[in-house]
Amino acid sequence: MRRLSQACAGDFWGERSVIESDVFVQAMQDMGVNFFTGVPDSILGGIIAELMTRRLYVPAVREDEAVGMAAGAYMAGRTPAVLMQNSGLGTSLNALISLNLIYQQPCVLIVSWRGRGGKDAPEHLVMGEVMPQLLDTVKIPHRTLTENTAIEDFRWVAATFMARRIPVALFITKGVVKGLHP
């Protein structure tokens, strides 16, 4: 089982190389996350495949439903994460605001950043541009995962969401975590 610290220090994973899906999932588990749900995106395909291999993934049909399931699992003693494409942030905004933020229910949002820098299909461009400001506006802390800061990024997630009992978002851009297709 490969861990992030080994992967970052190890010979097989040098500067700026892609984060393997199993390393990503192991890092989430190492911070205590033990309930994963969500709606797929191509950028998250590798992570979801790994979660399914580990029999950890509960598929949802909408992102707000996934947020609700995560809230229930949290109250039943689990530590939840929700995977989604950033378009799903729009769908789940009401649940995040009037459930998680109001009731103080933590959750890690693993959000693929489609439309970043204006390079994507048209339906992704508006959300791709406004997503960070959108989360700033509703006071959901966020950070973008990069290969070189991965250990720090995970540490920040782990330190923030349970301590403050709020959702936090980790943005995943294309190519940072290994997907299903190279």
Next chain:
Amino acid sequence: MRPEQGTLVSRAQAMAALLELLTDQPVIICNGFPSREAHKIADRPTHFYMIGSMGNAPAIALGVALAKPNKQVVTFDGDGNVLMGMGTLATVGALKPKNFIHVVFDNEVYGTTGNQPTISNVVPLEKVAKAAGYVNVERVLDRDDLIYEFKDMLKKDGPSMLLIKVNEFAEDAGRVVHDPPDITRRFMKAIEG
């Protein structure tokens, strides 16, 4: 006015009858009047009262049910709520949690906002649930039947849906007095173990 209107129980009457049959089961109650009424009838720490995120009660209940497979989990829902989060019927039907009981108080209106009609008068929600994969579904119109069927569902493996046709009467119930973070903490503590 529907023809059977005069004979139906109110949601609060139906809810009171169900709450008498429940003890320490977690109960997730949808937003609007249902949460206020449940809070007025019996304020138990095992109740999770929703004040927002309409349509999400069964999703929250499903999260609890999956994380606590040995605890029977109940959700009190409404027809407007089910219609808004209808995809969750499919998720429940596919995952088939045995410990999941979905009660729908169907008054065919959005009661909290002034009784605007929903479409549950022409869309039988229990049939949608059945088609989606719920194992037991029942539609009941009176008090004796709802008690009988709910007792039966408490004994059976689910997922189950009990749809209770109720009239539009809303109890004079104030807002839930607990702060939402307190509702979370109290509920978590009550369902521990």
